[in-house]
Amino acid sequence: MNSGGLGELIAVQAASTYSRDRCVTGIHGLDEILRGGIPYGSTVLASGTCGSGKTTLGMEFLVRGALAGEACAHFTATEPSVKLLENIRQYAFFDMNMVDTGLINVFDMDVLYSWLGLDKSTFDLDDVHALIKSITDIVNTIGVTRLVIDSVTTLCYKIKSEQLIRDFLFTLGKKLATLGCTTILISEITSATENAHWSSFGVEEAIADGIVVMGDVERMGHLLRFLQVVKMRGTAHSRAKHAIELTPLGVMLTPMLKWGAQSDKASRWGA
Amino acid sequence: MMFELDQRIAEQLSTISLNSSVQVRCGNSNAFMVTASTMLPLMQMFEMGGVYISASRGAVEIIQAFESIGVDVSNIQFIDLVSSGILGGTDVNYPNIHFVDSPIMLESVLLRTLYILRTTNTQRNFVFLDSVNALAIYNEDRMLAEYLHTFINTFRQREVLSVILNVPDQTPPLVLSNLDLYCTDLVDRGQVVIH
Amino acid sequence: MRKNITFDQEDEDFFGQVGSFGVPKFDNEMHGGVPRGFTMVAFTETGSGAELFAKQFISPAEESENTLYISTNEAQPEIVRVFNKYGWPLDVNVRTIGEEYNANVLEKELLASRYRLEGFRLEDIQRLAQTRFVEDSTQDYLTEVTNEIMALGPYFRAGIDSLDFFLQRDDPGRVVAMIRMLQAHTQMYRGLLLIMVSVNGLPASVRQELSSIADMVLTFGVRTIGSDFETSMIVSKFRNAPENLKMLVFRVTPEEGITPETVERIA
Ligand SMILES: Nc1ncnc2c1ncn2[C@@H]1O[C@H](COP(=O)(O)OP(=O)(O)O)[C@@H](O)[C@H]1O
Ligand SMILES: [Mg+2]
Numbered sequence: 001m002n003s004g005g006l007g008e009l010i011a012v013q014a015a016s017t018y019s020r021d022r023c024v025t026g027i028h029g030l031d032e033i034l035r036g037g038i039p040y041g042s043t044v045l046a047s048g049t050c051g052s053g054k055t056t057l058g059m060e061f062l063v064r065g066a067l068a069g070e071a072c073a074h075f076t077a078t079e080p081s082v083k084l085l086e087n088i089r090q091y092a093f094f095d096m097n098m099v100d101t102g103l104i105n106v107f108d109m110d111v112l113y114s115w116l117g118l119d120k121s122t123f124d125l126d127d128v129h130a131l132i133k134s135i136t137d138i139v140n141t142i143g144v145t146r147l148v149i150d151s152v153t154t155l156c157y158k159i160k161s162e163q164l165i166r167d168f169l170f171t172l173g174k175k176l177a178t179l180g181c182t183t184i185l186i187s188e189i190t191s192a193t194e195n196a197h198w199s200s201f202g203v204e205e206a207i208a209d210g211i212v213v214m215g216d217v218e219r220m221g222h223l224l225r226f227l228q229v230v231k232m233r234g235t236a237h238s239r240a241k242h243a244i245e246l247t248p249l250g251v252m253l254t255p256m257l258k259w260g261a262q263s264d265k266a267s268r269w270g271a
Numbered sequence: 272m273m274f275e276l277d278q279r280i281a282e283q284l285s286t287i288s289l290n291s292s293v294q295v296r297c298g299n300s301n302a303f304m305v306t307a308s309t310m311l312p313l314m315q316m317f318e319m320g321g322v323y324i325s326a327s328r329g330a331v332e333i334i335q336a337f338e339s340i341g342v343d344v345s346n347i348q349f350i351d352l353v354s355s356g357i358l359g360g361t362d363v364n365y366p367n368i369h370f371v372d373s374p375i376m377l378e379s380v381l382l383r384t385l386y387i388l389r390t391t392n393t394q395r396n397f398v399f400l401d402s403v404n405a406l407a408i409y410n411e412d413r414m415l416a417e418y419l420h421t422f423i424n425t426f427r428q429r430e431v432l433s434v435i436l437n438v439p440d441q442t443p444p445l446v447l448s449n450l451d452l453y454c455t456d457l458v459d460r461g462q463v464v465i466h
Numbered sequence: 467m468r469k470n471i472t473f474d475q476e477d478e479d480f481f482g483q484v485g486s487f488g489v490p491k492f493d494n495e496m497h498g499g500v501p502r503g504f505t506m507v508a509f510t511e512t513g514s515g516a517e518l519f520a521k522q523f524i525s526p527a528e529e530s531e532n533t534l535y536i537s538t539n540e541a542q543p544e545i546v547r548v549f550n551k552y553g554w555p556l557d558v559n560v561r562t563i564g565e566e567y568n569a570n571v572l573e574k575e576l577l578a579s580r581y582r583l584e585g586f587r588l589e590d591i592q593r594l595a596q597t598r599f600v601e602d603s604t605q606d607y608l609t610e611v612t613n614e615i616m617a618l619g620p621y622f623r624a625g626i627d628s629l630d631f632f633l634q635r636d637d638p639g640r641v642v643a644m645i646r647m648l649q650a651h652t653q654m655y656r657g658l659l660l661i662m663v664s665v666n667g668l669p670a671s672v673r674q675e676l677s678s679i680a681d682m683v684l685t686f687g688v689r690t691i692g693s694d695f696e697t698s699m700i701v702s703k704f705r706n707a708p709e710n711l712k713m714l715v716f717r718v719t720p721e722e723g724i725t726p727e728t729v730e731r732i733a
Binding site for chain 1: 575577581587591592595597601
Binding site: 220243244248257 | 372373375376377378379381382383385386389390409410411413414417418421425
């Protein structure tokens with residue numbers, strides 16, 4: 001980020017063209033599924049198994065915003081920002097300049113914790129509020145309209161009570177909505193099948209405005225990545241499983257074949 | 272070897288438009304002759320670019336067959352669905368070959384094709400699917416029928432010509448009847464098999 | 467592989483075979499002082515006057531630039547005050563690790579509470595977005611101190627008060643290994659090294675190991691007799707001079723600091 005980068009952003013932000021009620025994600029195929037995009041200011045839980053493409057999707061969401069002149073922020077907790085940027089720059093859709101010029105602001109959660117004196121294993125009410133305050137401070141000061149927290153799972157592990165996790169997500173979501181910031185909270189799950197929880201703690205999914213599940217479907221020994229919008233308040237949407245590919249140009253989606261979506265034996269040959 | 276192209280295919284192709292979907296029926300023995308007779312006019316007469324999806328044979332084999340009749344296909348992008356299943360099969364020297372892990376990953380094939388089309392700079396493009404009967408070996412009938420429907424519609428919507436090669440007597444009836452239903456045009460060079 | 471250091475005859479004459487403990491009466495009791503090359507470990511009890519002994523040991527400072535005092539408990543001004551009180555030279559090297567550590571931790575805590583109360587300013591956010599790694603506040607003081615003493619030249623004089631700081635933060639095995647290294651260095655360079663360790667909470671195994679590495683072992687104790695305190699030091703190990711093993715009862719006087727009064731031979 002060069003000097004003044006953030007200041008310029010605020011100006012760009014004001015002139016941004018998104019006066020509609022939707023945050024157009026810009027991700028190929030996703031806006032069609034959502035009939036136009038994510039309702040502005042929503043908090044969307046993107047839950048997925050390991051390697052399902054959550055980080056890539058989250059980063060592309062920010063890149064599309066940055067291309068439209070929106071200020072973006074990414075909080076990384078699952079991998080150090082240096083590694084994250086090293087991995088993500090392999091994709092042609094990503095432009096390191098966006099980070100250098102402060103369009104996409106990448107924060108290490110560990111550094112934030114350390115600055116707030118939160119280098120401990122358990123967060124209490126005070127700590128949780130300090131965290132909410134600093135995230136909303138950042139969003140407010142830079143004028144962030146797209147935010148990704150990757151992931152909330154590691155964070156929620158530090159909050160020992162379910163009630164406190166609920167408070168944290170609820171308060172954060174409410175404040176971000178007031179600030180007009182559309183947020184993707186990434187959540188790590190171990191299974192993405194129908195009867196699994198879509199979040200690690202069970203409480204995230206009740207509070208989120210939207211839930212996008214990502215995972216793998218097994219078809220005769222091969223894994224196909226899928227994405228499914230399970231819930232999105234404030235819009236009609238497809239609830240079908242979509243096959244996704246992580247291409248250099250970004251995430252691409254197509255409806256998953258009805259007859260090939262189940263991984264159980266009934267869908268197999270000769271059934 | 273004398274290689275004679277079927278000129279009537281070119282004539283027939285000159286009547287179709289970009290949002291057409293053409294079923295090209297052939298037999299086992301004339302498959303490459305029919306393929307070449309279809310591809311050549313598209314590439315040369317109509318100056319189209321495109322994607323060749325190879326499920327019947329490895330892409331290298333197909334490229335070399337074209338090279339043997341003096342046709343340069345380096346502008347065509349190949350999606351090879353069979354070589355990933357062979358150890359070392361993806362270790363090739365052609366930059367225009369892309370691999371998908373398996374012919375059962377039909378959605379991946381579609382997405383990869385769309386990705387390639389997004390990156391090409393030719394104005395008019397085709398997608399050549401070689402072949403339905405090869406996909407039928409690996410995929411369940413209902414799924415393949417559903418796929419062909421999606422496939423044809425996706426490209427029609429994007430004004431990309433779809434050309435679908437098919438050996439009818441090796442394709443399950445359900446798939447065949449659906450294909451007949453979805454395609455706008457038929458080039459029939461299927462051979463009568465005398466038992 | 468042993469390094470061969472040649473010692474100048476002139477230096478040998480100047481520094482002599484033994485150095486002073488900084489306590490003349492104690493020097494007499496130890497038949498002249500502490501042999502050059504000795505590493506001394508002093509096990510201490512709170513209130514036994516050992517802190518003063520550590521500083522007094524530094525006070526002879528034959529070469530001030532080659533004299534190092536490492537304090538983990540006191541701040542610079544306190545040390546200066548004591549040195550001034552007894553008229554000891556102030557131009558020795560002093561490192562106050564406890565003070566450094568507290569300053570680091572305190573600074574971080576102050577900043578954290580400012581961020582929590584007042585929030586982030588734009589320039590804080592810019593800096594946060596550019597900070598890719600957590601600053602390592604767990605400075606490796608053990609390695610630093612080891613290096614600092616290893617860097618001292620022949621005939622050095624050094625004191626560590628106390629080892630407790632390191633034993634609390636590091637693996638005791640690492641601390642013992644460091645003392646072993648320092649002992650070898652001290653011997654080779656004919657230096658004098660005094661290490662203070664509190665006996666409170668010291669594992670017996672560590673005490674045992676330190677005692678076996680040391681060339682001289684002292685124990686500082688305090689007990690109440692009637693309404694009075696009696697402070698004493700026991701020399702329980704003195705390499706090659708068993709005649710030096712004895713117990714001394716001492717007082718702290720304004721003129722001489724540690725002042726031995728009665729002596730008992732240890733049988
Ligand atoms: N340059 C790339 N192009 C396509 N796919 C990639 C590329 N780099 C990584 N991948 C795939 O993406 C996966 C990781 O995606 P990621 O978004 O980090 O998943 P998640 O965050 O859900 O764990 C890898 O396991 C790999 O299969
Ligand atoms: Mg990830």
